[in-house]
Amino acid sequence: MDIQTVNDMNYEAFLDNFGNIIEKCPLVAAAVWSKLPFSSLHEMEECVYEFIDSLPPSGKEGILRCHPDLAGRELASGSLTMESQKEQRQAGLTSLSTEEREQLGLLNFQYKTKFAFPFVICAKMSDKDKILQEISRRLRNDPSQELLKGIEEVKKICHLRVQDILSKGLPTKL
Amino acid sequence: MDIQTVNDMNYEAFLDNFGNIIEKCPLVAAAVWSKLPFSSLHEMEECVYEFIDSLPPSGKEGILRCHPDLAGRELASGSLTMESQKEQRQAGLTSLSTEEREQLGLLNFQYKTKFAFPFVICAKMSDKDKILQEISRRLRNDPSQELLKGIEEVKKICHLRVQDILSKGLPTKL
Numbered sequence: 001m002d003i004q005t006v007n008d009m010n011y012e013a014f015l016d017n018f019g020n021i022i023e024k025c026p027l028v029a030a031a032v033w034s035k036l037p038f039s040s041l042h043e044m045e046e047c048v049y050e051f052i053d054s055l056p057p058s059g060k061e062g063i064l065r066c067h068p069d070l071a072g073r074e075l076a077s078g079s080l081t082m083e084s085q086k087e088q089r090q091a092g093l094t095s096l097s098t099e100e101r102e103q104l105g106l107l108n109f110q111y112k113t114k115f116a117f118p119f120v121i122c123a124k125m126s127d128k129d130k131i132l133q134e135i136s137r138r139l140r141n142d143p144s145q146e147l148l149k150g151i152e153e154v155k156k157i158c159h160l161r162v163q164d165i166l167s168k169g170l171p172t173k174l
Numbered sequence: 175m176d177i178q179t180v181n182d183m184n185y186e187a188f189l190d191n192f193g194n195i196i197e198k199c200p201l202v203a204a205a206v207w208s209k210l211p212f213s214s215l216h217e218m219e220e221c222v223y224e225f226i227d228s229l230p231p232s233g234k235e236g237i238l239r240c241h242p243d244l245a246g247r248e249l250a251s252g253s254l255t256m257e258s259q260k261e262q263r264q265a266g267l268t269s270l271s272t273e274e275r276e277q278l279g280l281l282n283f284q285y286k287t288k289f290a291f292p293f294v295i296c297a298k299m300s301d302k303d304k305i306l307q308e309i310s311r312r313l314r315n316d317p318s319q320e321l322l323k324g325i326e327e328v329k330k331i332c333h334l335r336v337q338d339i340l341s342k343g344l345p346t347k348l
Contacts, residue, residue: 010286011239011290011291015239015240024200024201025199025200025201026198026199026239026240027198027199027201027202027233027236027237027240028201028236029236030235030236030237030239030240031229031230031232031233031235031236032232032236033236033239034231034232034235034236034290035232051232051233054230055205056205056228057208058205058206058208058209058225059201059205059225061204061205061207061208062201062202062203062204062205062206062207062208063201063204065185065189065200065204065207066189066200066201066204112184116185116208117185
């Protein structure tokens with residue numbers, strides 16, 4: 001899929017294809033469609049990041065809160081988005097031992113208790129051991145630092161989701 | 175459900191209950207949770223409206239674009255959110271004649287072509303005849319006027335969704 005194909009999309013086609021590049025926040029892609037045409041896919045991503053950066057802290061926290069826990073209740077109940085399911089599986093989170101799952105569950109709980117949003121990490125660029133190390137390390141950050149770090153990870157996830165959509169070639173439901 | 179029950183919710187419970195008061199935009203409720211505690215449910219709604227008003231025009235357009243067409247493809251394919259399904263049914267949009275459906279389909283298309291977002295109206299406070307009248311009338315507005323009007327309707331829908339949740343009594347999944 002090239003930039004011309006993207007620029008030719010009406011907002012419904014754009015949302016069908018890019019609606020979940022920010023987890024459960026189609027609002028972001030729907031807002032960014034207003035900025036069409038883009039000169040490159042890089043520019044499209046920059047518009048997404050700019051929109052997120054322009055939100056007040058509560059809005060950035062809101063974006064993080066739309067993300068599922070890693071190996072949490074949505075994975076257990078099968079209610080993850082297709083994208084999260086794939087990312088958590090690739091990071092090995094669908095095949096944790098009981099001990100690892102309990103350890104991650106406890107760390108998720110401690111993290112959410114401290115920060116009031118879930119631990120977000122680009123799982124696709126990580127694996128279960130690194131994830132356990134990172135959540136333990138980031139638990140020591142202060143809240144404003146951790147909000148920025150979480151949003152950085154959201155952007156990495158977005159970039160890989162865009163790449164994944166593009167690699168499929170043809171856009172869906174045009 | 176009283177305000178104390180709402181104030182006692184962690185963000186996950188809050189999202190389980192209020193995540194879709196703005197159609198397909200859990201980000202809004204997730205952001206507003208940062209403002210807890212509220213002195214009243216009215217104050218909670220005011221926070222939602224304030225967050226929406228603080229968005230740039232592209233963000234407001236984004237909110238409208240997360241709404242389905244009335245009697246459109248999501249209704250036909252059964253992929254509406256539970257709330258939209260109920261609202262469209264109550265407004266009589268699930269029992270249109272072929273002629274009415276075609277007429278509304280054409281008006282939806284003209285509206286989206288002119289404004290680049292879908293026609294949004296608080297269907298629960300309307301019926302199929304009024305909806306057909308309103309979309310024809312509003313098609314003559316200019317884009318900035320119509321963006322404001324659409325967002326006003328989003329707020330009315332939000333208010334009725336909150337009322338509906340409260341009338342159920344006990345919060346879900348607490």
